[in-house]
Amino acid sequence: MNLSTRIAVSLISGLMVAVASPAFAKVPCGGDFGQFLEGVKQEAIASGLSARAANRALAGAQIDRKVLSRDRAQGVFKLDFLTFSKRAISSYRLKNGAANMQKWSRVFNRAEKDYGVPAPVITAFWALETDYGGFQGDFNTVNALATLSHDCRRPHLFRPQLIAAIEMVQHGDLDPRGTTGAWAGEIGQVQMLPADIIRFGVDGDHDGHINVKASSADAILTGAKFIQHLGWKRGEPWLQEVSVPANFPWETTGLDQRRNGSEWARMGVKARQGKIANVPAALILPQGRKGPIFLAYRNFDIYLEWNQSFVYTTTAAYLATRLGGAHVYDQGNPDPGLSDPQMKQLQKKLEDLGYDVGKIDGILGSGTRHAVQEMQKKLGMPADGWPTEELLARL
Structure with missing residues (x-):
C-alpha cells in the first residue's frame, strides 16, 4: 500500500491504544533518545505489557536516518491510470497470482467462508504490496517506529504502533532486531501495521503465532479479516x-x-x-x-x-x-493529460475561482476532479472530470 496514505487510514486501533494510556500525554517526542525510550517503556507497562517485553523490544533501538529521509521525501502519486496499471499488472503478477490462488486454495476458501472476501481481492493486494512476499522491505521495524515516534512530526500516529510492536514481541510474533518491513513500520506479505496485526491477526497455519512475514496462510487470513473490518460486503462485486x-x-x-x-x-x-x-x-x-x-x-x-x-x-x-477472469480493459484513446506544471496552474486557477482543490500539488485528487467536472459543466464541455489543455486554455 502507499505508505503515506495507509498510515492515516489504518491507525484506528493504534489510536485507541494511545487514548487508553494516560502515560502517552506525559512523554514528549524529541529530546534525548534514551529518555524517550524509557518513557515509551513506562507507557507500555502502564498499558499492561510486561517490563521484560518492553526491555527486549527497545534494547538496542536506534534512530534510523534513512527512515527520516524517506518520511521527508515522500513522492506524490502523479502517474495516470493507464500508465500505472500497465506497469503494475504484468504477466508475471497475473501468472503468479493464478498459481498462488491454486497453491493456497484451501486458505483462500477459508478466507471467503469466514470473512466473505474472494481470493482475487486478497491476491491483488498481495501482488501490489510485496510481489507475493518477494520484497517486504528491509527497514528494522522497531527502529523505524521508534524513529518516527521520537520525531515530532507525527508521534500521535506512530507511537501507538511502537507500543503495539512491543506487544507483538511479548507474544513472540516480532523479533526486535531481526524483523524488517517498510520504512513506516508496516510488516509482512500484505504490509500491515503492528496494531492492525494484533487486532486482526489470524493464525492460519495453527502454529500458535501470527507471522505475516513468513506464513502466507497467516498473511492471507489476516488480510481478509482486515478487509472485512473495513466494510467488505459478502457476495457483492467491486x-x-x-x-x-x-x-x-x-x-x-x-x-x-x-x-x-x-x-x-x-x-x-x-x-x-x-x-x-x-x-x-x-x-x-x-x-x-x-x-x-x-x-x-x-x-x-x-x-x-x-x-x-x-x-x-x-x-x-x-x-x-x-x-478473477476479466478481460483486458478497452483503453480507448483518451485525451492527453496535463503536465505537472500545467496541473498546478489549473489547480491555482480553480482555487482562485473558489473551488477547494486542496494543496496545489499537481495531483488529480478527488477535490481537483470534482472542481474540473463542475467547471466543465459551466463551460458547456463534456463533464467527465478529466483535465485537458483545452480546459486550461478556456480558463
Missing part, C-alpha cells in the same frame, strides 16, 4: 468494466454519484462481461470519457480505505477483476 452510449450524460459520473445497477442499465450502460449487479454503484472514468470506464460498486470503497490514491485503488481493484 469493479466492472462497462461501455456507455456516445451521448451519455457525463455529469452523472464520479464516485460521489451512485445509482442502482438497474438505473445505470436504463441509461445505456452495458457490462463488457457478465451482468450489471443491481446494487449501488458509481460510474468512474479514470482518464475521462475516452478512456476505460468502470462501475465502482460499494466494495470499491474498501480500496479507498486501504489506500487513498484513486489511481492505485482503481488499479488494485482492476487487477483483482483480472485475477
